[in-house]
Amino acid sequence: MNDLQQYTHQVALQAREASRLLVSVHGQQKNDWLKRSAAAIREQSEFLLAENAKDIDRAPEYGLTEAQIDRLRLTEARLDGIAVALEEIAMLPDPVGEVIESTIRPNGLRVSRVRAPLGVVFFIYESRPNVTADAAAICVKSGNAVILRGGKEALSSNLAFHSLLAAALEATGLPRHAVQLVETTDREAVGHFLGMADLIDVTIPRGGKSLIERVVREARMPVIKHFDGVCHVYIDKAADLEMATEILINGKCQRPGVCNATESFLVHRDVAPAFLALAGPQLAAQGVEVRGDATVCDLLTHARPATDEDYRTEYLALMVSAKVVDSLDAAIAHINEYGSHHTDVIVTNHLPAAEQFTREVDSAAVIVNASSRFNDGGEFGLGAEIGISTDKFHARGPCGLKELTTYKYVAVGSGQVR
């Protein structure tokens, strides 16, 4: 074993040991840690800002854009937001130990499915330093030990956050390896962790497509993926067109750079002229570039022709692809084929259309008569989230505390044998 292998193995072993201890920790103790960490972030804001300034100074070296530097930057207000988020997580119910279901079998055996931590989470993320505190909080609250691997661009900030979180762990008597930060930025370290299926229970990558693809290729343990959001709005022939316009504009424009922003709209041929007459000027007023099929381009003078690739593209910008469809079936087929199974919306007042759309569209969230922007842990009532999964397995859609748990069967008898 070389030094890096030894270091990563040691970190993973420590995480496994901490996870064994965490199963017996009471919720109150975890909440104390969260509140103490929040207080430390407020009290030591000068230290955090100074460490963050080092990252900001180095940012041009790494070729970060202005938008990326802005995401990296901490301020007093942002620090307070991070502290508030920890306090909110403290107030959520503890998922560990919840009895999901329980029955008494005919032989008197009581069989329960009980929520339990997954164990050790390996979390890989990019340059937003607030994620360090957020991810640690969600993982530990759900009873897991976490190995955090942040981007090199935020290393000083991440080390600073970690030092506060770790001090709070010790002060509240929690295992100090419950939260570990990988201190090397060597990319090979990630590869070593991804091979340790016996010590790490799940890997969660949050970042660009190439990172996620690498993780999927190399990971020997399960991965919760967070891929693209190519989200659609379908305007049915029975849609309220005013409502449809509002939903499209909101989905596209309220925050164009996020995964649940609307990237494409489909409109039923019967209502296409009326809808485009209404929505077209509003899209133009918001500065949205429309890329449409021939019919859309005929009806909307400022639209440009869309390529097949446009319909698969997550623009994350003020651009939208558009298509006229002949039927609900055609809309569903298009979404299942071109979409990314993230969030898709139908606007309709026709009940059978809503039923068919929600049943047949194979996406993490299927929304009737509301903006795609609602697919979000906070909006769906999960509290904090660690990401929005585009997987079907284990966790789909927003991943909150429960999605970081598994269950075990607990059977209690009085001497039953078969």
Place this chain on the structure above:
Amino acid sequence: MNDLQQYTHQVALQAREASRLLVSVHGQQKNDWLKRSAAAIREQSEFLLAENAKDIDRAPEYGLTEAQIDRLRLTEARLDGIAVALEEIAMLPDPVGEVIESTIRPNGLRVSRVRAPLGVVFFIYESRPNVTADAAAICVKSGNAVILRGGKEALSSNLAFHSLLAAALEATGLPRHAVQLVETTDREAVGHFLGMADLIDVTIPRGGKSLIERVVREARMPVIKHFDGVCHVYIDKAADLEMATEILINGKCQRPGVCNATESFLVHRDVAPAFLALAGPQLAAQGVEVRGDATVCDLLTHARPATDEDYRTEYLALMVSAKVVDSLDAAIAHINEYGSHHTDVIVTNHLPAAEQFTREVDSAAVIVNASSRFNDGGEFGLGAEIGISTDKFHARGPCGLKELTTYKYVAVGSGQVR
């Protein structure tokens, strides 16, 4: 693409198309298919037995043992058992569409988590032909299309079962590619399927360790694994020793060749002499070979010394490893280290011991005062099962209908925007 690539890709595409159609099928139609299949198995028993005889004739060529040939053999009684199993699956509630939870958010948006099929299941199994009918039934009942890949030793039997199941699909108007059987025994075909993460949602291998390890290595989609069962009974110092003896003997002897059979027992030092005096003669009477540590060997004259490897071994035979421990903590540490996270039992009347054991032992099923043999879909009340997962992710323990589903968020609004 060569012929095999083309064939496997075609099969997977057909499965995906069938899975899209299955989401709109009513439960009644799936149940009709199950009942019609059961009837066909009874009516065409001669055909099935004749095809099975071909496999039995070829079995010596494949070097099958007598026990393996026995598992391969169909009889009228076994066929009736398979038909009854299908009828029982027809009577289970349909998991698809179940609203797992639902809330109305403060803005009036109704957010529900709704159970939905996974999509396409690739199921790989070995020589028991009854699995063909069972797996097809469980997959289709849960709304999934399935690609079945049985062992070459059972090919004629599997083709015969598949022809009946497929005819029943057509007769009930279900998509005929909902159940496909891979008709080639080329091992490369498996590799091709394992690479098709875009068309197959989950792979379930059921068979020996080398099969499972290959699947884990090559699969690009999630896998539900079914690994060893190194199951323990821990006899606490507060155990009822008569009960402990009965639970140990039952777990070890009632059916030694299955994954939830007991393979090892740990006994607290304070009660070791009394327990071994009671259990020792009964183990001997059942012909069970005991491999113990020094203390066990001192107390039990017929025990032989255990190696470290013994404590990690799934004997699947009338053998058991044994160890004296100084504390409940030591027992838990041993089980988490040497066990396979399958099924572990504590015998105790001391409530805090039972609580600590069920919380800290990291296994799919943790049982208090009952035999390890109860970790089973039927015994736990799930109805049919497709295997017992030793994974923590998505499905843990017995995998029934619900474990072959995912969920989607369905949000219904009235024009909400953010």
